[in-house]
Structure formats: structure tokens, C-alpha cells
Amino acid sequence: MSKEDWKLGESLDAFSDMLYGGYGEIKGNEEIRLLWKDFEKNRADLGLELTKNYYRNKLKYPSTFDVRFVEQKLAELENGTGKTYFEMIQEIIGEHPNIKLIPENS
Secondary structure: OOOOOOOOOOOOOHHHHHHHHHHEEEEOOOEEEEOOOOOHHHHOOOOOHHHHHHHHHHHHOEEEEEEEHHHHHHHHHHHOOOOOHHHHHHHHHHHOEHHHHHHHOO
16 A cells, blocks of 8 residues: 555554455455565554553443443453454454465564
């Protein structure tokens, strides 16, 4: 997306929508090689603590977010069964069979 003059919003749904194509660099269902730089660093940076904070921030806006759902996600993280933000991103990429993830460490 380096050639685009717009930024993607802070939303995993927006990220998934972008991967479907139709705007930006991805035009449709063509095969894409997605190079993820600093993969292991991002695994740590987007891990458990960031994910807990992500959900805690949602709890500040109970009229916008489903509090019970968010509390459930926090509980899952606490008991070791929840997905980190990093894992959620990986899952989204995996839902797009035309996209091959290439992890790269710097």
C-alpha cells in the first residue's frame, strides 16, 4: 500500500476489507505475497498486554461496544484461551486464500 495516499482506519474489519481488494494495491482475487517485516517483534508488540489494553479501552465506551463481549474476550485472555491482536491479524490474513503471508525478521 506504499503507493496509496490514504491511511487504513484502526479497525480489523477495515484491514480484512482491504484484503478483499477493489481499492488500493489489491485489485481483486489475484495472488498476493504479503511481506510482514519484523514478524517476531510484532508478535511480541501485538501480544497479550497490548490486546488486554485494546479491550480495556473498549470498556471505556459502553454505549459503543458490547461490554459483555469485551469482558468475555478479556476473561479468555486471562485464562490463556484468548487470541492476541497478533493472532487476530494472522487469522484475518488466513481467511484470504489468495494471500500468502511471508514472515520476515529484521
